[in-house]
Structures are given as structure tokens and as C-alpha cells.
């Protein structure tokens with residue numbers, strides 16, 4: 001989508017900054033900045049807004065050869081309205097957009113590179129299936145291709161209550177779980193993924209997130225990674241759980257933290273790091289996002305990762 005960012009109450013007018021936003025493109029850019037080869041499957045309108053999306057992704061080193069231009073639907077749009085220092089409202093103009101009509105052909109085109117090689121990892125979000133029947137089928141096609149080619153799957157639940165209700169989301173997400181290797185979610189999103197919702201956390205002496213993660217692991221998910229905002233994140237695997245606190249930064253813009261976190265986690269996973277190393281990079285890239293304006297603009301390159309530990313007032317010459 002194209003993102004227009006205001007500086008105060010939208011109803012007063014004024015100027016808007018033009019940029020690009022979207023969970024998957026944020027993750028794609030985050031990974032590309034860290035030096036990984038990334039391909040983005042999506043659809044934009046055959047319009048200037050779509051050119052901006054594709055140009056931005058290309059400029060960031062993301063392969064967009066599998067993307068499509070839809071001549072009968074516009075590029076999706078969202079407006080960011082910083083309403084209070086701690087409250088940003090996001091207004092979506094996505095219904096009927098090209099992205100909400102993305103279909104299986106885009107997935108098939110993007111899945112293999114020119115040489116026919118499949119990716120090492122497929123990343124999906126729970127936003128895509130909420131956009132409509134065609135994106136739902138496209139995401140499903142991606143999962144089937146991943147299974148066919150032995151590609152590991154990472155899913156960020158990203159439940160959006162304005163797009164669908166919990167019952168509809170749960171029906172899709174539960175169906176997807178057998179395909180998912182790495183599940184990333186907020187603690188309140190975990191029940192949406194459980195095939196049977198069971199209570200009794202306190203009886204078992206476990207907190208709800210731990211109990212839900214255990215159930216997901218027993219259903220076959222390899223890693224359950226729970227994002228906890230300013231409290232950091234916890235990863236659950238068959239070996240147990242690992243927690244990492246958030247990195248201490250001055251938070252100027254919380255939008256995009258989750259996507260940046262995913263990029264860091266997946267990057268370290270692709271590098272072969274263990275769970276602790278994955279979480280460490282994830283909380284680092286998440287902190288870069290909250291410390292920077294914009295969804296992806298502040299995403300670090302590999303050599304910039306170490307900047308976060310610098311003392312206040314550091315000047316790098």
C-alpha cells in the first residue's frame with residue numbers, strides 16, 4: 001500500500017508525507033537490509049501509487065518480479081494520523097484494492113526464481129487471508145507450494161479486527177497450523193490458532209501464553225514466538241522457553257515494530273543462529289523500528305545492528 005502520513009488531526013488538513021507500508025513489505029525490506037535475498041509476491045494497481053510501491057521495494061533490494069499490476073483496481077492506501085504522542089490512528093482504503101484481489105497466479109510466479117529454485121523460507125501474515133477470497137486462496141497456494149518443496153513456513157498472525165472477526169480468523173488459522181513451522185504472535189492471538197481451546201492454565205501453574213504455546217507445539221508447530229511489546233519476547237520450542245527483554249530505546253513510533261521483529265527473527269534463523277540468537281536479533285530490529293519514524297525506514301543493515309548499544313550522544317565519524 002501507499003502510506004500517507006500526517007502530522008496532526010487529519011480533519012484539519014495540512015501536508016502528508018508519501019511512503020509505502022504493509023506488513024509483508026516491511027518484513028521484506030527488513031530482511032533485504034540485513035543482506036538476505038527476498039522476493040515479494042503481491043499486487044498493485046496499474047497506477048503511480050503502484051509504481052511507488054514497486055520502485056521502493058526494488059530500491060531496497062527486494063525482488064518484485066513475481067508481483068502483478070492490476071489494471072482494474074487501484075493500489076491500496078492508508079493514512080497515518082498521529083493523534084496524540086502515544087496514539088496513532090491508521091485509516092485504511094484497501095477494500096477493492098489491487099492487493100485485496102491478489103491471486104494464486106502471483107504466488108506461483110513468485111515462488112521459484114528464474115532458475116526454478118524454491119525459497120528457503122516462506123513468510124505469510126494473517127492479514128492476507130482476511131482481505132478476500134482470492135488472497136485467501138493465494139495464501140493457501142503458497143502453503144501448498146511450501147509443503148511440496150519442503151520450504152519452512154513462518155506465519156505472523158497479525159489479527160486485524162477491522163478485516164474479520166475472531167471466529168472467521170480462527171477457522172483459517174487453525175486450518176493453516178499443520179503447515180506452519182514458526183508461529184509469531186502476540187499472546188492474545190495464540191488462542192486463534194489452537195485447534196481446541198482449553199482452559200486450566202492456573203491449575204497447571206502455567207501462564208496462558210505458555211499453556212497455549214505448549215498446545216501449539218504438541219500440534220506440530222516447531223517454534224512459537226510471542227511478542228510482548230515493551231516487555232520483549234519469549235520463544236517456546238520443544239527444548240523449553242527463552243525470554244529476551246526489549247532493548248531500551250526512546251520510542252518515537254511503535255508502528256512496524258512487529259514486522260521489524262519478524263525480519264530480525266527470520267534473518268537469524270536463516271543464518272543458522274539458535275533460539276537465543278534469533279530473539280536477540282529480533283528485539284534489536286524491533287527496537288530500531290520503535291526508535292525510528294516510519295514502518296521500515298529505520299530498519300538496520302547488518303553493520304548497523306551494533307549501533308543500538310551505543311551511549312547517548314555518540315557521534316559516529
Ligand code: ADP
Nearest residue numbers: 227228229230232233246251257258261283286
Ligand atoms: P506488534 O507491533 O506486532 O504489536 P510488539 O508491539 O509486541 O508487536 O513489538 C514487537 C517487538 O518490538 C517487541 O517484542 C519488542 O522486542 C520490540 N518493541 C516493541 N515496543 C518496544 C519498546 N517500547 N521499546 C523497545 N522495543 C520494543
